[in-house]
Amino acid sequence: MKAYWHNLDKATKGEVIVDANTKFERRKGVTKRGKPTKRSHLTSTQVKATEPSTQNCKVLLHIYATEATALQGAKAAWDKLQRGVAEFSITLEHGRPEIFPELPAKVTGFKPAIDNCSWLISKAMHSITDGGFITTLELEMKLEDLPA
Template sequence: MKNGNLLFIRQGQGKSATGKPLPVITITRKDGDSHRFTLADRGAYTGVIASWLHTREPAKKESTTVKRKRRTKKQKKEPEAKQGDYLVGTDENVLVLNRTYANRSNAERAAKMQWERLQRGVASFSLQLAEGRADLYTEMPVKVSGFKQPIDDAEWTITTLTHTVSPDNGFTTSLELEVKIDDFEME
């Protein structure tokens, strides 16, 4: 919700609902009280398979024709296969989605979304800021500095943002960041 509107934004892209890039914010090591970097095993899954089964038959149209008209030949649309699997990635170590989808396009969309979700979760970075930042919101791109070189070089996106007000610490902000999908090469 923003300004009374419900926003639909694709995760991990760093773009607004209108498609414009969100502003990149910079956070330095001195801004935070604590941080945690985790690197998942990227090779755990090499692909995602989604199965589909097309059970709906197109309705046959009843037609009566009195006179035959010449028509230009149109390319016939190939009928969609009745069932199959859609693979994103490679087939070495795949994650098989347990749901069967109604058609190929739904299976393809689900496999791609799960693959992107797996890729986003490869590296994560948590920061507890010493002073709260009310100007931050989720999906904002973040550039960090003052940490190890691979962390500083990566482009991050805010996935979870928590603002806290307490009598002991005042206004603080904690961030959960994930690396951008197309940006990550770390060993």
């Protein structure tokens, strides 16, 4: 994933690359007087060097204002790409108000390929209809959970 940003100090366009070899960490900055700041910012380091090419690198069309926002945008797009490889939706006959997005889910009664995977709830919609309280779930499987 590649994102561009405007470098207003040098009037140039910078780029940020995020892939599977990118490690993220939060670091505190330093003030002009040399004291650590209260806020931290997201930084990235490449664990292993990569050579991006037009065949294997998605470029985000939006040009960001700062390097930090470009890094956050590229990371979000990379995370979204890694999720949702397989997905399905299901409506529960009896509503479950305690269910919310980002909860892990286990399903049974489908094909073994579906039952053996761990799922993540991406969307939970609760509604009251003439039939009563129902919950509709959208589930997705992460890329690393795909069976070989």
